[in-house]
Amino acid sequence: MPVIKILPHAELCPQGDEIEAPAGTSICEALVENGIALEHACEMSCACTTCHVVVKQGLSSLGEIDEIEEDLLDKAWGLTPSSRLACQAILSDADVLIEIPKYTINHARERH
Template structure:
């Protein structure tokens, strides 16, 4: 099983985390199941950017993003070349190191 390292985020995951996830899993859903409460205001329907992550290691091992995800990411706070929407990332066989950006464009936290 691939190991996913979540770098420390002051609010969502202050200590950082290391979790093993099944290949074929949706990254956002799997993180939520492991207790990492990443924002996901659109309920993972690819309509916002609140689940934006930066893949610090393993980006090239992921399936390419589609045009809709790429267009949405243009609106994400802190966009970087290795940014993705975690709700659109399917875990492959490679280990990942991800960073959750400090802010999102979400004006109010959802009750997730």
């Protein structure tokens, strides 16, 4: 089972974290199921950018990025060449290292 290593985030996981999730799971699903309250205002339907993450290691192991995700990412805060929407980044058998950006474009954070 792949491991998702999460770099420290002041609000969501101050010490960082490591979680295991089955291949075929999205990064967003894995984080939320393991108590890391990553925003996902569109309920993981690829309609916003609130679940934006930066993949520091393992980017090439994730499922292919499609045109809709690429277009949405243009609106994400802190966009990098290794940015993905966590709801669309599907795990394979490889481990990944991610950073959750400090901000999102969402002005009102909902508690899921």
